[in-house]
Amino acid sequence: MSAAKRILILYTGGTIGMQMSADGLAPASGFEARLRAQQALEEDGDQLPEWRFRELLPLIDSANMTQGHWLAMRAAILAGLDEDDCDSVLVLHGTDTLAYSAAALSFLLLGLPQPVLLTGSMQPAGVDGGDAWPNLFGALRMLQLGQRPGVQVFFDGRLLHGARVGKLRSDAFDAFTVLPRQRHGQRAEQLPATLDHRQPHHAVRLAVQPLYPGLGAEQLRALLDSGVAALLLECYGSGTGPSDNAELLAVLSDAHARGVVLAAISQCPQGHVEFGVYAAGSRLQQTGLVSGGGMTREAALAKLFALLGAGLCQAEVEHWFALDLCGELLD
Incomplete structure (x- = not known):
């Protein structure tokens, strides 16, 4: 310093x-x-x-x-x-x-x-x-x-x-x-060379979708079929969503199966994602969603951009998205 x-x-x-x-x-x-x-x-x-x-x-x-x-x-x-x-x-x-x-x-x-x-x-x-x-x-x-x-x-x-x-x-x-969001998670012990600041990055197609009462499966399908590489889903509370909507859950599962990264954050200003608290969160997680913990929308969107823009595959993005890289998840 x-x-x-x-x-x-x-x-x-x-x-x-x-x-x-x-x-x-x-x-x-x-x-x-x-x-x-x-x-x-x-x-x-x-x-x-x-x-x-x-x-x-x-x-x-x-x-x-x-x-x-x-x-x-x-x-x-x-x-x-x-x-x-x-x-x-x-x-x-x-x-x-x-x-x-x-x-x-x-x-x-x-x-x-x-x-x-x-x-x-x-x-x-x-x-x-x-x-x-x-x-x-x-x-x-x-x-x-x-x-x-x-x-x-x-x-x-x-x-x-x-x-x-x-x-x-x-x-x-x-x-x-x-923002006073709860911070927990695991810090990355060492960053891969592909994420170093000297490595080239490229633009990627991303989408952000808040859950709201009445969101239809056909609306979500249209968004996921538009060519996006990742979807940031803004869930209720601790990571819940319409778990009784089988068609909507299937849309998410199908998108994940074809390589789209699915990430979740909380809509609450002081919220964080913890899927296992409610069954509704667990069912949502089973579609392939990876938790963004207490990340803000800005941080989660930027992190997806940087990981995908560095050329990482779906599994690699999900791995590093869940770990703290620069203080976005942990104090």
Whole structure:
């Protein structure tokens, strides 16, 4: 946890650098100059670590985030660390999908020895009393103090685990928090070489489906027949579902038999999956579902993306999905 001496700042867009356009606030270039001008006004500006600035073009509103952007962020981070000789990374990101990207980078950068922080803001830089400059310079100061390897989010004065964070509010500066979900499971003793941050990844087709009263087998079949490699099923409570619907259970079993990865998390904000508590959960598990424990939707989706995107087969994905890789399952 040595203090940062040269930081890579990767600007992806988002509210923090937006400026007014004819259609409303939109991502804008030129943020590096604004940042340097503001640093000169900061009380400790001349004491902050040196930094290098990169833009991930095209800049986007994070509502437009895709897996391709996650892969581009990973590539830009690795290139910046190598080419600019940086020892820490700060990613400037929009808030709508910041938790998804933090989780994705947590799994795409497994084994990276340098710390990575993500931050953004609820209001654009330059707004009086806004949170943009406090978040950005607060993140730089955190890196200056020295941070452990891995991905974290810095927001509203707090450091938050990248694979546990979630956005709870859309209209307040303290928009993000670590969700209080029960954490249990087994930690992976050693990561396979295929999951190392240097290994290539590719995009995969994923789906998320919450269970709800009235979900029909034909609806679930249409989703699973659309070519998805994995389905993240958001179950009730501790991992229950409509166990008396034989047709729906058969749809899940058939999909699993042909190689689709089936994973389960709880819909409850403070929930976790424990299939054996209820018979309804046990019957659901028998279709091939693997438990996501107390993982958030963001973490579980990102983990499936990283495992399948690394080229792992169904059995390998299920094995590693159930183990803690970077703190997503265990404190």
